[in-house]
Amino acid sequence: xxxxxxxxxxxxxxxxxxxxxxxxxxxxxxxxxxxxxxxxxxxxxxxxxxxxxxxxxxxxxxxxxxxxxxxxxxxxxxxxxxxxxxxxxxxxxxxxxxxxxxxxxxxxxxxxxxxxxxxxxxxxxxxxxxxxxxxxxxxxxxxxxxxxxxxxxxxxxxxxxxxxxxxxxxxxxxxxxxxxxxxxxxxxxxxxxxxxxxxxxxxxxxxxxxxxxxxxxxxxxxxxxxxxxxxxxxxxxxxxxxxxxxxxxxxxxxxxxxxxxxxxxxxxxxxxxxxxxxxxxxxxxxxxxxxxxxxxxxxxxxxxxxxxxxx
Amino acid sequence: xxxxxxxxxxxxxxxxxxxxxxxxxxxxxxxxxxxxxxxxxxxxxxxxxxxxxxxxxxxxxxxxxxxxxxxxxxxxxxxxxxxxxxxxxxxxxxxxxxxxxxxxxxxxxxxxxxxxxxxxxxxxxxxxxxxxxxxxxxxxxxxxxxxxxxxxxxxxxxxxxxxxxxxxxxxxxxxxxxxxxxxxxxxxxxxxxxxxxxxxxxxxxxxxxxxxxxxxxxxxxxxxxxxxxxxxxxxxxxxxxxxxxxxxxxxxxxxxxxxxxxxxxxxxxxxxxxxxxxxxxxxxxxxxxxxxxxxxxxxxxxxxxxxxxxxxxxxxxxxxxxxxxxxxxxxxxxxxxxxxxxxxxxxxxxxxxxxxxxxxxxxxxx
Numbered sequence: 001x002x003x004x005x006x007x008x009x010x011x012x013x014x015x016x017x018x019x020x021x022x023x024x025x026x027x028x029x030x031x032x033x034x035x036x037x038x039x040x041x042x043x044x045x046x047x048x049x050x051x052x053x054x055x056x057x058x059x060x061x062x063x064x065x066x067x068x069x070x071x072x073x074x075x076x077x078x079x080x081x082x083x084x085x086x087x088x089x090x091x092x093x094x095x096x097x098x099x100x101x102x103x104x105x106x107x108x109x110x111x112x113x114x115x116x117x118x119x120x121x122x123x124x125x126x127x128x129x130x131x132x133x134x135x136x137x138x139x140x141x142x143x144x145x146x147x148x149x150x151x152x153x154x155x156x157x158x159x160x161x162x163x164x165x166x167x168x169x170x171x172x173x174x175x176x177x178x179x180x181x182x183x184x185x186x187x188x189x190x191x192x193x194x195x196x197x198x199x200x201x202x203x204x205x206x207x208x209x210x211x212x213x214x215x216x217x218x219x220x221x222x223x224x225x226x227x228x229x230x231x232x233x234x235x236x237x238x239x240x241x242x243x244x245x246x247x248x249x250x251x252x253x254x255x256x257x258x259x260x261x262x263x264x265x266x267x268x269x270x271x272x273x274x275x276x277x278x279x280x281x282x283x284x285x286x287x288x289x290x291x292x293x294x295x296x297x298x299x300x301x302x303x304x305x306x307x308x309x310x311x
Numbered sequence: 312x313x314x315x316x317x318x319x320x321x322x323x324x325x326x327x328x329x330x331x332x333x334x335x336x337x338x339x340x341x342x343x344x345x346x347x348x349x350x351x352x353x354x355x356x357x358x359x360x361x362x363x364x365x366x367x368x369x370x371x372x373x374x375x376x377x378x379x380x381x382x383x384x385x386x387x388x389x390x391x392x393x394x395x396x397x398x399x400x401x402x403x404x405x406x407x408x409x410x411x412x413x414x415x416x417x418x419x420x421x422x423x424x425x426x427x428x429x430x431x432x433x434x435x436x437x438x439x440x441x442x443x444x445x446x447x448x449x450x451x452x453x454x455x456x457x458x459x460x461x462x463x464x465x466x467x468x469x470x471x472x473x474x475x476x477x478x479x480x481x482x483x484x485x486x487x488x489x490x491x492x493x494x495x496x497x498x499x500x501x502x503x504x505x506x507x508x509x510x511x512x513x514x515x516x517x518x519x520x521x522x523x524x525x526x527x528x529x530x531x532x533x534x535x536x537x538x539x540x541x542x543x544x545x546x547x548x549x550x551x552x553x554x555x556x557x558x559x560x561x562x563x564x565x566x567x568x569x570x571x572x573x574x575x576x577x578x579x580x581x582x583x584x585x586x587x588x589x590x591x592x593x594x595x596x597x598x599x600x601x602x603x604x605x606x607x608x609x610x611x612x613x614x615x616x617x618x619x620x621x622x623x624x625x626x627x628x629x630x631x632x633x634x635x636x637x638x639x640x641x642x643x644x645x646x647x648x649x650x651x652x653x654x655x656x657x658x659x660x661x662x663x664x665x666x667x668x669x670x671x672x673x674x675x676x677x
Contacts, residue, residue, distance in 0.1 A: 201476075204370050205403035209417030209464070210391030219416075223407045 060084065060279035067275050083276035087284060091277055093264040094253050100281055103261030107241055107288075109172055110257055114179035115236040119229065122184055126191025127217050131203050141192070148185035156249055163250065170252045178250055179240050187232055194228040195221060230299040238289040258285050320382070321346045321504035322367060322472055327376035329359075329366060329528075336362050337528040339376070344506060349498050352508045353515040354525035355551070360508045363525070364474050367506065368397050381471055391421070393472075396465025400477040402457040404449040410460050411445040414467050428467075435466040438497070455486045462497070475507040479514065491517060512552050516540065524548045542667070546674035549597045549667055555631050557597045558641050561671065564594040570668070572596075573637035577614045581664040585676050593671035600631060602665040603643035606658055615660025620651050634659065 029035065055072055060083050062076040091099040128134070129141055159178060160169065168174030198221070206216045222229075247257040256264075262285045266278045293300070322344040329337040337359050344350050352360040365371040367378060369390040377386045385393045404413050411432060418428045436442045439459045449457055458478055465473055475494075479487045495518055498505055509515055515522050516536045523533045524547075532544045543549035549557050562572025568589050570577040577596065609615045616636055624631040629644045632651055643659055645651065668677040 199401055199403060201399040201401050201403035202405070204365075204368075205397065205399060205464070206405075206416075207370060208368060208390045208395065208397045209468075210389075210420045211416075215420060220405055224405075 056279045056283055060276050060283060062276055064272070064274065064276065083274070084280040084284070086274075087265070087277045087281035091265050091281065092268075093256075093261045096253070100258055100261055100265070100284055103256055103258035104284075106172065106251075106255055107258040110175050110179065110247075111237060111240045111288075113173075114176045114183070114240050115233060117176065118180040118183035118187055118236055119232045121180065122187030122232070123191045123222065123225075123229070124217065125184070125188040126193075127195050127221055128213075129188065129192045130195035130198075131216070131221075132213065144185050144188055148189065152182065152245065156245075160249065169250065170255065172251070172255050175246060175250045175255075175257075178246055179243070182246075183236055183239070187236070190232060190235075191225075191228060194225060198224065227299055227302045230296050234292055234296055234300050237292050241288050319346050320344065321348065321380065322506065323379040324363075324367070325377045325379070327363075327366060327378065328374045329362060329371065330374045335528065337366070337373075340528070340530060342523065342530065342533070344504055347502045347504055349505045349507065349518055349520045351515040351519035351522045352506065352525055353512065353522050353551075354510065356510060358525040359528040360510075360525050361476055362528075364397075364476050364506060364508045367472075368395055368474050369393050391417070394470050395472045395474055396468045396470040397474040398458070398461045398465050398476065398478045400480050402449070402454075402461045402481075404457055404460055404464075406449050409446050409448055410441065410452070410463075413449065413460060414445075414463050417464065417468050431467045431469065435463040438466065438500070439463050454482050455490060458482065458490060462494075471504060473503050473505040475505065475509075477508055477510070480509070480511070487511075487514075494518060512554065516552075524551060526551075541665070542676070543597075544676050546595060546597070546669045549669070553599055555600050555642055555644075557599050557667075558603075558643075560596045560598075560636065560639050560641070562594065562596060562637070564591050564668065564677070566591060570594070570596050570663075572639070575616065575637040577663055577666075579663050579668070581613055581662065582666060582668065583664065584668075590670070590677055594677060595669045595671055595674075597667040597669060598661050598665070600642045601644045603641070603659050603661045605632075605643060605645050605649075609658045609660035612660030612662055614663060615658060617656060617658045620653055620655045620657055622653055623651050632657065 058075055059067060059072065061079050061081070063078060063080050063082070066077060087099055088101055089099040090097060093099075093103075096102060125144075129137055163169040163174045163178075168177065202220065203216060206220045211219060241257075242259060243257070244259045244263065247260045248263075251257065251260070262281050265281050320343050322342075324340060324342040327337055327340045328335070340363065342350075342363075352363060354360045362371065366373050367380075369385065369388060373386065377384060379385065380393050380395070390397075404410075405416060408416065414432050414435060415428050418431065423431075432445070436445060439462060441456065441459050441463060444452060444456060444460070449460070452460065458481075461478070478494075479490055482490065491514055494507075498518075507514075507518060519536050521533060522536050522539050524531045524539060526547055532539055532548050539548060540552055543552065546559070550559070560570075560572055562570055562575075564579075565571055566589065568579040568582070568584075568591075570579055603609075604612050604615075618634040618636065618641075621633040621635065621640070624633070625647065627647065629647050630649060630651070631642050632645055633640060633642050634657055635641060641659075651657070669675060670677055
């Protein structure tokens with residue numbers, strides 16, 4: 001640039017060139033009307049959703065005398081973690097008095113195998129439906145989609161009978177099977193659409209290269225599909241962790257998942273309502289889905305976008 | 312030039328039909344490709360050329376007929392067992408693998424020993440000059456490099472037949488011209504049979520030993536490029552090949568033989584009719600713009616006429632001039648140095664021996 005400027009004839013020409021360019025720093029509009037509306041709306045929405053969480057956290061850190069004063073928005077005068085300990089380890093639910101810890105481990109033992117099993121099956125389903133057009137594939141797919149819209153309540157009792165007949169009623173493995181089956185329609189749909197959006201030629205190239213059904217899936221398709229696997233994991237972890245209905249119907253008090261235990265703690269009618277313990281228990285129960293969202297938020301958005309837009 | 316037939320047949324397609332439900336995509340199609348031949352399947356989109364290629368590759372199950380590759384009936388064989396390598400329009404490289412892994416994937420699936428894989432990759436990389444790229448992922452390659460890798464993937468498989476499905480269509484014009492030459496060189500060096508699908512007539516003309524022009528699932532003409540260009544069998548082939556396109560004049564064929572249209576009569580003594588009989592009736596005369604002489608050269612032609620310039624299209628290397636003959640638009644080429652303007656009087660003429668006559672009803676060559 002400097003060389004050019006030198007080679008230019010001095011005088012009016014050079015001055016004219018300078019005058020053409022922008023002078024001074026680019027003006028910034030921090031308080032433009034657009035920004036005020038945008039950030040104003042965002043802040044209002046954030047406060048709206050964060051306020052209950054704030055109340056919960058604050059209440060869970062107060063002792064009962066302080067809660068009785070009634071200032072629910074006030075920060076705790078004396079911070080105590082006793083309600084958290086009680087919620088986790090000693091709160092009574094029915095006969096057991098070992099708090100939410102039992103439910104937590106039950107939930108883990110339900111969620112992990114359910115998530116793995118349902119995603120493993122549904123991803124292969126979706127892959128087969130998208131890439132290996134077998135006879136009756138369309139009919140199968142329609143049936144699967146219809147399955148997604150049948151209310152769960154219709155099937156509760158038949159499944160109770162089925163589980164009883166095969167001897168899995170009340171056990172964790174029974175609940176794992178139920179969760180895996182009910183996750184199937186939506187997950188298969190998710191995977192099918194994702195795989196269908198992948199370039200067909202990639203699949204053909206892999207076939208020319210000699211890869212078979214499993215080879216193409218495991219070595220080509222699955223490694224390319226991390227975002228959709230993350231979406232599926234999030235959907236399933238939150239869905240299964242937060243499930244109450246199946247948990248209360250298909251398990252016994254010993255094997256209750258965390259949500260059912262939480263309900264039993266919060267809704268117990270005997271004695272004093274320990275709001276601080278209830279709040280701590282609720283936060284503890286909600287922590288797992290929350291952490292999953294925080295860790296994988298970016299991938300989740302990418303996966304959802306990739307599933308929606310043809311790549 | 313056309314057939315190095317002495318080496319025998321490499322790919323033979325016999326009575327192939329393909330239906331999707333009630334839609335017939337390919338109809339009793341026959342095609343024999345000689346060993347080492349470069350065949351181009353050319354046609355507009357939807358003519359079935361890519362479908363035919365996928366049938367040869369075994370990626371589509373055919374409805375009827377048989378496919379032989381190297382004398383072996385491969386009609387129901389898996390793609391990998393057919394001895395083919397395929398290059399796709401969108402490159403279809405595996406995005407999560409490096410170039411080296413992309414090249415070796417097929418070999419690893421087939422369980423080829425490691426040192427053999429390394430040897431073949433080294434050879435392919437050298438031929439295609441992609442050695443520095445071996446450790447990169449496809450996302451870090453340019454379009455031309457990706458297509459090279461895609462060709463390499465077919466190369467390492469050590470196959471008899473290469474199938475190209477519009478391999479250059481996603482590249483820009485300059486790169487396309489470069490890679491076109493490279494593919495031609497590759498064919499000269501490897502001497503493999505190659506079947507190449509394209510809708511680009513320049514690629515077809517420059518690469519092919521023989522071109523199969525397709526329309527509606529039927530091969531219209533299968534011949535050497537020059538024959539297809541100069542003696543198209545029907546009006547579709549005549550119009551599809553050539554840019555700028557052939558001029559068509561509708562008129563009557565009369566005994567003599569003479570072609571008549573709106574006060575113009577073209578003597579056809581020098582025209583080589585396809586059959587021995589001399590038909591008469593409605594017909595179409597086709598003449599390519601570059602076969603029309605201009606100025607003084609026109610006067611010595613068996614047919615000449617005069618008119619005035621309508622518009623001029625300078626193309627750089629030459630100039631296309633539009634005029635009228637018998638009330639119909641006619642274009643011809645002149646050297647770029649000629650400066651003609653709209654309204655200028657022009658003298659033009661052509662030799663009917665270089666023209667093509669088509670039946671007006673069937674479109675077939677007369």
